[in-house]
Amino acid sequence: MQPKYRLADRQYVVSPLRRTPNRIIEISDSQSRNRRVSADIRWFDHVHGELSINGVVRQFYAVQDDQTIHLHMDGKVWQLEAVDAFSDAAGVSGQAQSGQVKAPMPGVVLEITVREGDLVEEGQVLMLIESMKLQMEVKAGRAGVVQSLGVESAGASFDKGAVLANIQSAERQEPANREAVS
Amino acid sequence: MTARNSENPDTGPHFKKVLIANRGEIALRVLEALHSLDIPSVAIYHYVDRKSPVVQMADEAVEIVGESPSGAHLDIKQIIAICEQLGVDAVHPCYGFLSENAGFARALEDKGITFIGPSPEVIELMGDKITSREFVASQKVPVPPSITLSAGDPGFMQSVIDLGFPLVVKASAGGGGKGMSIVNSKEELESTLRVASSEAEKYFGDDRVYIERYFPSARHIEVQVLGDGQQVIHLGERECSIQRRFQKIVEESPSPAFSEEQAGEKGVKQRESICQAAVAIASAAHYTSAGTVEFLYTPEGEYFFLEMNTRIQVEHPVTEMVYDVDLVKEQIRIAAGHPMSLTQEAVTPVGHAIECRLCAEDAFNGFMPATGKVLLLKSPSGEGVRFDSGLYQGQEITTAFDPMLAKLVVHAGSRADAIGRMVQALRELVLLGIDTNNEYLTRILEHSAFASGEFDTAFVERYADDLVTRHPDKGLLDALLIAGMLSDRNIQRLEEATPQPYDAIGYWRN
Numbered sequence: 001m002q003p004k005y006r007l008a009d010r011q012y013v014v015s016p017l018r019r020t021p022n023r024i025i026e027i028s029d030s031q032s033r034n035r036r037v038s039a040d041i042r043w044f045d046h047v048h049g050e051l052s053i054n055g056v057v058r059q060f061y062a063v064q065d066d067q068t069i070h071l072h073m074d075g076k077v078w079q080l081e082a083v084d085a086f087s088d089a090a091g092v093s094g095q096a097q098s099g100q101v102k103a104p105m106p107g108v109v110l111e112i113t114v115r116e117g118d119l120v121e122e123g124q125v126l127m128l129i130e131s132m133k134l135q136m137e138v139k140a141g142r143a144g145v146v147q148s149l150g151v152e153s154a155g156a157s158f159d160k161g162a163v164l165a166n167i168q169s170a171e172r173q174e175p176a177n178r179e180a181v182s
Numbered sequence: 183m184t185a186r187n188s189e190n191p192d193t194g195p196h197f198k199k200v201l202i203a204n205r206g207e208i209a210l211r212v213l214e215a216l217h218s219l220d221i222p223s224v225a226i227y228h229y230v231d232r233k234s235p236v237v238q239m240a241d242e243a244v245e246i247v248g249e250s251p252s253g254a255h256l257d258i259k260q261i262i263a264i265c266e267q268l269g270v271d272a273v274h275p276c277y278g279f280l281s282e283n284a285g286f287a288r289a290l291e292d293k294g295i296t297f298i299g300p301s302p303e304v305i306e307l308m309g310d311k312i313t314s315r316e317f318v319a320s321q322k323v324p325v326p327p328s329i330t331l332s333a334g335d336p337g338f339m340q341s342v343i344d345l346g347f348p349l350v351v352k353a354s355a356g357g358g359g360k361g362m363s364i365v366n367s368k369e370e371l372e373s374t375l376r377v378a379s380s381e382a383e384k385y386f387g388d389d390r391v392y393i394e395r396y397f398p399s400a401r402h403i404e405v406q407v408l409g410d411g412q413q414v415i416h417l418g419e420r421e422c423s424i425q426r427r428f429q430k431i432v433e434e435s436p437s438p439a440f441s442e443e444q445a446g447e448k449g450v451k452q453r454e455s456i457c458q459a460a461v462a463i464a465s466a467a468h469y470t471s472a473g474t475v476e477f478l479y480t481p482e483g484e485y486f487f488l489e490m491n492t493r494i495q496v497e498h499p500v501t502e503m504v505y506d507v508d509l510v511k512e513q514i515r516i517a518a519g520h521p522m523s524l525t526q527e528a529v530t531p532v533g534h535a536i537e538c539r540l541c542a543e544d545a546f547n548g549f550m551p552a553t554g555k556v557l558l559l560k561s562p563s564g565e566g567v568r569f570d571s572g573l574y575q576g577q578e579i580t581t582a583f584d585p586m587l588a589k590l591v592v593h594a595g596s597r598a599d600a601i602g603r604m605v606q607a608l609r610e611l612v613l614l615g616i617d618t619n620n621e622y623l624t625r626i627l628e629h630s631a632f633a634s635g636e637f638d639t640a641f642v643e644r645y646a647d648d649l650v651t652r653h654p655d656k657g658l659l660d661a662l663l664i665a666g667m668l669s670d671r672n673i674q675r676l677e678e679a680t681p682q683p684y685d686a687i688g689y690w691r692n
């Protein structure tokens with residue numbers, strides 16, 4: 001079990017390694033930089049706590065709403081999104097190799113930001129979808145051309161496994177496309 | 183309890199029962215004044231507001247219905263029917279909604295119910311920006327150069343060129359920063375006039391527009407006035423130049439524009455002059471109740487009349503804190519036929535007050551309105567800190583109403599201390615579950631141009647690159663991630679289920 005959270009567009013794994021005699025937590029980010037942190041926590045009530053890390057004490061307030069943990073710390077508010085197994089493991093970005101971008105679960109299209117025939121870069125946002133109250137960006141797993149879109153427009157709903165988009169890699173194009181381009 | 187500046191204690195009857203024709207923070211604020219005067223209160227509310235504090239605390243509360251929550255609050259017939267049913271003899275309209283609706287004031291008058299505000303005639307005079315301009319000009323108070331011809335009249339185009347660009351097209355029935363369009367060139371003029379006119383018809387029911395010189399770099403300074411039929415006094419000025427989308431977000435009193443640092447010896451004279459101009463206008467209009475005269479103040483030290491608001495204003499608390507007065511109580515006294523409890527000689531300002539408007543919006547992304555829910559609310563407190571809010575935990579924040587959630591107001595001995603106190607209060611305020619402009623307001627208060635007091639209405643645009651969010655340093659980032667993870671109920675449940683001995687043997691690692 002590796003709790004994953006997204007904070008301001010970056011994802012982190014925050015694993016509790018040990019609880020007693022003191023807490024050790026391992027944090028790793030998307031660049032696989034790991035660090036182990038020794039922390040102490042004291043709760044005043046169910047929303048108000050005090051965290052002590054390397055002698056630095058910070059009070060905080062925290063409230064959870066579904067997948068979001070709202071925090072108040074150091075004079076401002078922050079939002080941590082718990083990244084659950086579904087949206088990560090199935091990985092909308094995990095189908096990098098096949099060129100087919102499939103929906104990990106049923107949902108609805110919020111916005112389509114590309115058109116068929118568009119040249120896209122790896123990681124470029126193709127559309128915005130909403131799935132189980134979570135908004136997600138659907139990104140191109142690799143650079144290429146948007147060969148086809150599996151959904152028509154904003155508001156269209158789709159099932160789990162539906163092909164949302166088909167990206168043909170720039171190096172290997174269908175003969176038909178090559179004709180159209182030249 | 184007598185305010186420092188009032189001569190006469192609160193005695194004598196006021197009203198049998200007052201209905202608060204509004205919602206949110208201002209309805210609660212008015213309720214407080216009614217409580218302190220021992221006047222029975224009635225709150226009206228739309229279904230979505232049924233759990234709000236004013237509804238819980240008023241002596242009586244009646245639900246109002248309408249096509250939309252805002253629509254319900256604009257239903258004159260329904261509100262008057264409720265007044266008649268409950269034996270209400272006075273209505274406080276607060277700000278917004280029907281507060282500047284002369285028809286509402288008249289309809290109440292016809293039923294023998296007191297409208298806590300000025301007369302319908304004065305509301306009409308000042309509500310029409312064209313007639314109010316003419317009235318003020320007749321009192322020899324400067325008004326911005328403008329064009330009174332219609333687009334079809336000969337000589338119109340020449341007038342426009344003589345006036346000079348940039349211009350602003352304003353809706354005659356507009357106000358509060360709404361119904362304004364800037365025109366930068368002759369080519370834009372025709373289409374802007376057309377759009378402005380049709381929008382004015384749509385939003386204000388009156389398609390008349392007029393054109394004024396636009397001052398891109400000026401200060402917005404307003405003066406609080408109070409009249410009771412015998413006298414009109416002023417309670418100083420408020421500086422309101424920090425605006426986004428023509429709407430104020432930070433206000434303060436007194437204005438740093440008149441301080442010794444900025445204006446030298448002339449500052450005192452300038453302030454006196456602009457305050458006296460406001461009193462002259464209100465007196466000539468035989469103004470009763472609380473009102474505000476808004477001016478444009480140029481870098482050259484000239485001022486021009488903008489508009490008069492014939493109601494209590496959102497930012498009235500900064501004046502209350504500097505002058506130690508209760509303006510809403512004065513409104514109620516005056517409406518009941520009593521003289522105000524203040525005199526011009528006795529009202530003296532002390533210290534400095536600043537107000538920040540907390541709004542439900544993503545301030546770092548074009549101020550997009552935000553929706554959400556108040557999951558946790560802890561208001562800041564302490565000496566010189568005032569938090570005017572109708573917020574309650576569990577409240578759904580939707581686009582049904584104005585994005586302003588609450589007002590944070592501080593008072594201190596000096597402007598610098600007030601700024602420090604405000605920054606601390608903004609940091610102490612805990613509001614979880616909805617995006618607000620809290621951090622954005624902190625950026626403004628911390629900005630050197632705000633601290634120096636040398637700014638104008640272009641502040642927000644001019645310093646947009648500085649008014650950005652701050653990213654956490656590594657220490658804070660780790661703390662956030664750990665606090666988040668340990669607050670995660672899913673983790674907490676697993677921790678509780680895990681027997682102690684296994685904690686130490688890396689049970690969690692996969």
